[in-house]
Amino acid sequence: MLLEVKNLNKKFGSVTAANNINFQMNENEIIGVIGANGAGKTTFCNIITGYLKADSGEILYQGADITKLNVQEIKNIGIHRSFQIPQVFENLGVLENIIITELVSKNKQNTLFEDAYTKQNYENAIKLLEKFSLDVDTFKDKVVKELPQGERKVLDILIAIIGKPKVILLDEPTSGISTDEKNSIMNNILRAIKELNISVLFIEHDMEIVEKFSERVIAFYNGEIIADDKPSKVFNQNNVKKFIIGGS
């Protein structure tokens, strides 16, 4: 078992965002997370990554209790994430975004006596763009704020993958991306992730994408997991049809 969540609870005032959640994730699994807006998906993601603290419950990673760890500590043990609204360094170049991320992943955040933006580091950043099948010429000389939303999203995911995590949580990886591009982008992302043996938990509203790319689906409703199975089975469950597919 790679990741296990036991009896997780979280309330915001009178709103229950997580209600006795139990969940397990195995190595190299790709799990889709579905649910209407406000169902508790992002809260679940935020609790696992240490951004929010649970009111009660336990999170175990490779058997160790990580419930009380902070964001940096959770990142350092190998759980990374991307965001619904891309969190990138807007006023820096695309390559500089990648270089800074690589420097942190190599634990060089306190290194003083070397240059950060070396030719070698730029070459490594370009190789990473190529690995994601991204058009290097389009990306390499751009400042992030000049990129369209979809490309920022891809950069956000790419940054999250640097440092070879064991688990990656993708929060709506295809939102803001045109329907035509969604499939190819997901293909590129998941191919790169698979090569690195990373387990994926991705929150998604597009049911076609979830059905096509996930091996397992968990469905949230009112802070509870109401279904957890293979995509075909989950999508056929009545409560999923009623509360999520029909209502989303």
Added chain:
Amino acid sequence: MRDLFNNEKLILIIFLFSFIGFWFVLPDYAINTITLSFCNGLVVLGLLLLMRLGLVSFGHGMYYCLGGYAVAMTYNFLQIKEVFFLVAFAILTGFIVSFLLGFFVRRFRGIFFAMLNLALSMILFGIIVKSVSLGSTDGFGIKDLTYLSYTIEDQKRLNIFSYILIVVFTVLMMLFVMNFLRSPSGKMLEAIRENEIRSAYLGISINKQIHKVYIFSSTLAALGGGLMVILIGHITPEDTAYWTKSGEFVFVAILSGSLNVFAPLIGSLFFEFIRSYALFYFPNTWQMIIGIVLILGILYLPEGIGSIFNKRKK
């Protein structure tokens, strides 16, 4: 021309030798203004580091004051006259105080960070003003100094030794800051300024990085204060820790911008000369001239004086 300016180390060497050479050609009042500008410029260099983090301190006069008082009190109470020891005391004082206060201020951002530093500075001002043993409003003076055992009399305070000492210390600090900003550690500042959430999720220890930069920045300010006392021979709380002095540093920092390490020094020189001439020609309205200069700077050089020399790569 821009490519030439991209070679910062070469420019720094030219900068060093040019200013050493100025000693032999410029009149005393100009040399005095340059030297004082460099002392103040070190504080602005410290503010540049904070600006790279997206923070501004309205209270860096506190460290300028602490550095100055460290020199003056060590001289008066411990009878130490060796300049290098005095400078070391100024640096050490800035380091220790900022290390301790850093645990408190590093949790704040934006205007709260700026105002908190201002409040701390005013507390120090209040303590000094009300304490006779700390010199109260009169402050402290120093007299003869020794440079590696060579004594310079009080009357020759601005001499080639003090001038070269201040120019060399300033250039050394510029070199430190330049290397720091180019290093992986320096790039963390840009990351934190751009996006604190992503920086945290990358694993950057935000508070530790802010603390580290705060110490670096404050120590530079303390060094500036210490060198200022060696140059002028006197320190009062009103000229250092009072909020108007901190405001002046912020003014110069905005005027200079944070594009490169030359900007704070050029900005500080520019400010001191403008102020000198404005005071001379418009003794009753010199503040208006300073205000107009800032408005023009914001309108035509929004990234500061440093943007004349190079543009940040985009």
